[in-house]
C-alpha cells in the first residue's frame with residue numbers, strides 16, 4: 160500500500176475537505192508541564208485572537224482543566240464569548256477597552272486593563288450601577304512604547320483612583336518587548352518593580368503583579384512575580400527563546416482533482432505559471448481566503464503522500480495547485496498537509512513562518528474562522544473547569 164493510500168485512512172473532517180486538527184491531549188500535557196515548572200506561580204492562559212487561531216473556547220477549557228487559573232483575551236467580545244460558553248474562571252482583557260465597552264465588561268465580571276482616567280471613570284460608574292466592584296489591572300509601559308501608563312507616572316495614576324469606591328485595582332502589569340533577551344528583560348523588570356515600590360510607598364499594594372510571557376519566565380525567572388501570562392508555549396509553538404513543547408495544531412486539506420497537463424500549459428491566474436514539461440497537477444481546496452497566504456511569498460511546498468510537493472501558479476482565494484509529478488502517485492481524496500506531519504515528512508508552523516517572512520504567531524493566527532476546527536478528543540462544556 161502506498162504512503163498516499165495510508166494517509167487517506169487518517170482522520171478527516173465531515174464539515175469541509177479543509178480543516179484544522181487540534182490535539183488537546185498534547186495541549187493538556189503542555190499546560191500541565193508549564194504549571195509544574197512554575198512551581199506554585201499561577202498561570203494565565205492567553206487565548207486572544209481565537210487562541211492564536213487554535214480556537215479560544217476549547218483551548219481555554221483544556222488549559223483550565225490542566226492547571227491554568229486565569230484566562231486572557233485581547234477584547235471584551237472575545238472574553239464574553241468565553242463567558243457565553245460557561246467559562247467561569249477569572250478573565251483579563253489585555254487590549255484597549257474603550258469607555259463605551261466597560262459596562263459590558265463589568266456585567267461579564269471581566270478584569271479590564273486600564274491606562275487612562277476615562278476608563279477608570281467608566282469602571283466606577285459601571286461598578287456603582289451594577290452593585291459589584293469593577294476589576295482593573297493597571298498596565299505599565301516599561302519600555303515597549305505600546306500600551307500603558309508610563310512607569311514614572313504609575314504612583315500618580317494609582318493615587319488618582321484612590322477615591323473610587325466601585326473599582327478594585329486588583330492587578331498591575333507590564334509586557335516585555337524582547338522576553339528572550341536577559342538584559343533587556345531585566346531592565347524592563349527593574350523599571351516596573353521600581354514603579355511598584357514607589358506606589359507601595361504611597362500606600363497602594365496590588366494583589367497581582369505580573370509581567371512574564373512564555374519567553375520571559377524562563378529567561379529571567381524573577382519575572383514570574385504573582386502570575387505568568389503564556390500563550391505560544393502552551394500551544395507547542397516555538398517560543399522566542401527557542402523552546403518547544405508538543406505542537407497542537409495540524410492544518411490539512413484534500414486533493415480535489417488531478418490532471419495531466421502538457422508542456423506550455425498555463426496554471427493559475429494571470430499566467431503565473433507555465434509548465435516547462437508535461438506534468439501532473441493536483442488542485443486542493445484551500446487558498447488565501449483561509450489564511451493560506453498568496454503573497455508576497457507563499458507556503459512554497461505542501462506534503463502529500465509523505466513527501467514535499469511544490470505549489471505551482473498563484474494561490475487563489477479558495478483553490479491552489481500542486482505539482483504532483485513525482486511518485487508516489489497522488490489520487491483524488493488524498494490528504495494534503497499544510498502544517499503538521501505526514502509520515503516521516505514534517506512541515507512546522509516555524510518552517511512556514513520562515514518561508515512567508517513572518518513569525519509562527521502570525522502563521523496560525525491568520526488561519527481563518529471558516530476552517531473547521533476539529534478538537535480531539537472533544538472538549539465538553541458541561542464538565543468542570
Ligand SMILES: Cc1ncc(COP(=O)(O)O)c(C=O)c1O
Pocket residue numbers: 205253334371372373374388389390391392
Ligand atoms: C500583554 C501580553 N501578555 C502575554 C502575552 C503572551 O505572550 P506569549 O504568547 O509569547 O507567551 C501576550 C501575547 O502577545 C501579550 O500581548
